[in-house]
Amino acid sequence: MAEINPDAPALAAGEQRFLRRCFQLARLGAGSVSPNPMVGAVLAYDNRIIGEGWHQRYGEAHAEVQAIRAVARADRNLTPRSTLYCALEPCFHHGKTPPCVDLILEQKIPRVVVSSIDPNPLTGGQSVAKLRAAGVEVIARALEAEGRSLNRAFFTWMTQKRPYIILKWAQSADGYLGRAAERTPISGPLAQRLVHRWRSEVDAILVGAKTARTDNPRLDNRWYSGKSPLRVALDFSGKIPGNAHLLDDSMPTWILGGKRPGQWKNTTFLPLAGAGPDLDWIPFLLEKLHAGNRAILLVEGGAYTLRQFLDNGCWDEIRVLENPVRLGGGIAAPRVPESARLETSGLIGTDRVEIWLLSEAW
Numbered sequence: 001m002a003e004i005n006p007d008a009p010a011l012a013a014g015e016q017r018f019l020r021r022c023f024q025l026a027r028l029g030a031g032s033v034s035p036n037p038m039v040g041a042v043l044a045y046d047n048r049i050i051g052e053g054w055h056q057r058y059g060e061a062h063a064e065v066q067a068i069r070a071v072a073r074a075d076r077n078l079t080p081r082s083t084l085y086c087a088l089e090p091c092f093h094h095g096k097t098p099p100c101v102d103l104i105l106e107q108k109i110p111r112v113v114v115s116s117i118d119p120n121p122l123t124g125g126q127s128v129a130k131l132r133a134a135g136v137e138v139i140a141r142a143l144e145a146e147g148r149s150l151n152r153a154f155f156t157w158m159t160q161k162r163p164y165i166i167l168k169w170a171q172s173a174d175g176y177l178g179r180a181a182e183r184t185p186i187s188g189p190l191a192q193r194l195v196h197r198w199r200s201e202v203d204a205i206l207v208g209a210k211t212a213r214t215d216n217p218r219l220d221n222r223w224y225s226g227k228s229p230l231r232v233a234l235d236f237s238g239k240i241p242g243n244a245h246l247l248d249d250s251m252p253t254w255i256l257g258g259k260r261p262g263q264w265k266n267t268t269f270l271p272l273a274g275a276g277p278d279l280d281w282i283p284f285l286l287e288k289l290h291a292g293n294r295a296i297l298l299v300e301g302g303a304y305t306l307r308q309f310l311d312n313g314c315w316d317e318i319r320v321l322e323n324p325v326r327l328g329g330g331i332a333a334p335r336v337p338e339s340a341r342l343e344t345s346g347l348i349g350t351d352r353v354e355i356w357l358l359s360e361a362w
C-alpha cells in the first residue's frame with residue numbers, strides 16, 4: 001500500500017462533524033453492502049452540507065456518487081468549490097460501478113477529506129495519489145481509528161481472506177447459558193429484538209448440533225427489518241431431527257454433515273471427510289464462507305461451538321447479553337478471554353449488552 005501520511009492529521013471540530021456524519025450514513029448500509037465496506041459521503045460548502053449519501057446495496061452506486069447526485073439544482077454551482085468527506089478512500093478501480101476517483105476529478109471537487117485508506121489492493125492509496133497528482137487537496141487518514149473500526153469486518157475480510165467472526169451468547173446473572181438439555185429463554189424481548197437486528201447485519205449464522213436439537217431455532221430475522229442471513233448448523237453425527245426448523249428447507253441453509261435423503265432446494269450438505277467434531281472444521285467452514293462471499297459470521301452457540309472458536313483464538317468480536325435472572329446451575333457460559341477489550345456496554349430493556357473486541361486489533 002502506498003505511504004499516505006505518516007501521522008493522521010488533526011481535523012477542526014466542524015470538519016470532524018462532517019466526517020462523523022459520513023460514518024453515521026455508512027452504517028445505514030449495514031447488512032446490505034457486504035462484502036463491500038460501509039461508506040458514507042458528505043459534500044459541504046462553507047460549513048453547510050449540500051449533498052450526502054451512502055452505499056446502500058452491494059453492486060449499486062457508491063456513497064460519493066449518491067452524495068454528488070443529491071446536490072440540489074440551486075447548489076450545483078457550489079460543487080466545484082466544496083469539500084468531499086468520505087468514510088473510506090474513494091475507489092480507484094472499475095468494479096460493478098465506474099471509479100469514484102474519476103467522478104471527483106470530473107466534478108472538479110477541489111478538496112477531499114478521507115478517513116481510512118482502502119485496504120483493497122485495487123485501490124490501496126492509489127486514489128489519494130491520483131487526486132493529489134491532479135492538484136486536489138487531500139486530507140487522508142482523518143479520524144482513522146473510527147473509520148477503521150466502522151469497517152473492521154471489511155478490513156478483516158480483505159486482509160485475512162476470511163469472514164469476520166462474531167461470537168454471541170446470552171447468559172444469566174450467575175453465568176449460565178441455560179439449563180442442561182432444555183430450551184431456556186434468557187434474554188428479555190428487547191434484547192431478543194437486538195439479536196434479530198444483529199442477524200440482519202451479518203451474512204451467516206452458525207449453531208452447533210446440540211443447540212439445533214435442544215432449542216430448535218429458526219435462525220432467521222423476523223423481529224427486525226432487513227434480510228435473514230445464511231443459516232449454518234453442525235450435524236456431524238446426523239442427529240438433528242428431520243422435523244427441525246433448520247431442516248425445513250425454507251431458506252438458504254448449510255449443514256456441516258452428511259446428506260439426508262430427499263429433494264433439497266435451499267439446503268446444502270457439506271460433508272467433512274471422515275466427519276467428526278474433532279476435525280478441523282472451523283478452517284473448512286471459513287474457507288467455504290469466503291468462497292461464497294459471506295464476509296461476516298455470527299456464532300450463536302451453544303457452549304461447545306463457542307468454545308471451539310474461543311480455544312482456537314478464532315474470533316474478532318464477542319457480544320454478551322446478560323439478563324438479571326439467576327438460574328442457580330446449568331451449562332456454564334464461556335468466559336470472555338483476557339485478550340479482549342470492552343468496546344461498548346449498555347442496557348437494552350432488562351439486559352446488559354457488552355461488546356468486546358480483540359484488544360490488539362482495533
Ligand SMILES: [Zn+2]
Nearest residue numbers: 062091099100
Ligand atoms: Zn466508488
